[in-house]
Amino acid sequence: MSSKLLRPFKLLRLLSSGPVRRAVISQAREAYHATQAEKRGIPTAQINDVVDPNTLTVALENFKTQHGNVTYTELLYLCMVVKAYLRPGENFLEIGTFDGNTISNISRNVPANSTCYTIDLPIGVQNLDDKYLGGDKDLVDSRGEKQLKHRGRKNIQQFYSDSTKFDFSQVSFSGAFIDGAHHYEGVKQDTENVLRHIKRPGFVLWHDFYGYNEVAELLYEYARTYPIKRLAGTNICFLELGSENRQP
Numbered sequence: 001m002s003s004k005l006l007r008p009f010k011l012l013r014l015l016s017s018g019p020v021r022r023a024v025i026s027q028a029r030e031a032y033h034a035t036q037a038e039k040r041g042i043p044t045a046q047i048n049d050v051v052d053p054n055t056l057t058v059a060l061e062n063f064k065t066q067h068g069n070v071t072y073t074e075l076l077y078l079c080m081v082v083k084a085y086l087r088p089g090e091n092f093l094e095i096g097t098f099d100g101n102t103i104s105n106i107s108r109n110v111p112a113n114s115t116c117y118t119i120d121l122p123i124g125v126q127n128l129d130d131k132y133l134g135g136d137k138d139l140v141d142s143r144g145e146k147q148l149k150h151r152g153r154k155n156i157q158q159f160y161s162d163s164t165k166f167d168f169s170q171v172s173f174s175g176a177f178i179d180g181a182h183h184y185e186g187v188k189q190d191t192e193n194v195l196r197h198i199k200r201p202g203f204v205l206w207h208d209f210y211g212y213n214e215v216a217e218l219l220y221e222y223a224r225t226y227p228i229k230r231l232a233g234t235n236i237c238f239l240e241l242g243s244e245n246r247q248p
């Protein structure tokens with residue numbers, strides 16, 4: 001048999017091998033995700049459309065994720081956005097601390113005199129409304145005092161409160177990451193509160209944009225008013241607020 005005839009077989013064998021198959025599936029999923037989101041008003045941006053990676057150095061520590069955390073890529077991109085957009089003295093707010101993995105890393109990338117605020121439900125409080133918590137109940141229950149990675153970080157201030165009942169006038173912030181409740185009403189209230197209180201120029205990041213879930217349905221509505229983008233290769237959406245655009 002000629003080597004020309006063998007080539008398609010070699011290609012097929014290569015395509016069916018584990019790593020190649022996984023890469024193809026992941027590329028196909030990404031393309032589908034981007035196309036679906038774009039149709040509904042949320043285009044996908046590459047990270048280097050949003051920040052200039054050549055001018056950034058980010059610090060990452062305890063770079064280990066578990067179920068409930070963002071992915072490695074997402075953590076890196078969050079830190080890059082924070083590093084690029086937050087100016088000295090501007091503060092950052094996270095809704096949904098979980099084990100503190102993300103806020104701990106973000107706190108290593110904010111300007112020296114900036115504060116990171118993070119809000120989560122009180123630990124150990126029983127009888128939280130299961131219906132209201134939805135799919136987050138396991139994450140809420142799994143948090144433990146010992147797990148909290150941001151303990152001892154001087155530039156982080158933790159609030160234990162239901163974010164939908166939190167008094168946002170207590171905090172001044174120019175960047176926000178919304179990753180607390182994941183049901184439509186909860187994310188909507190968090191988004192409304194953030195948009196009402198965030199300083200301009202500022203930026204908002206949302207996690208868990210899967211294209212079809214309640215977070216996504218809400219963001220498609222906001223996308224009619226705000227130029228929200230999805231960051232390629234992630235489930236994060238990004239919105240820059242204010243006329244002053246400091247990035248490419």
Ligand SMILES: C[S@@+](CC[C@H](N)C(=O)[O-])C[C@H]1O[C@@H](n2cnc3c(N)ncnc32)[C@H](O)[C@@H]1O
Pocket residue numbers: 068069070094095096097098099100101102103119120121133136139140143161162163164179180181182186
């Ligand atoms: C997916 S985890 C957050 C992960 C974290 N941002 C990270 O990147 O590692 C969601 C967190 O939101 C918290 N949460 C859920 N509903 C909330 C609410 N109404 N107010 C405050 N926190 C809430 C849960 O307790 C849980 O710790």
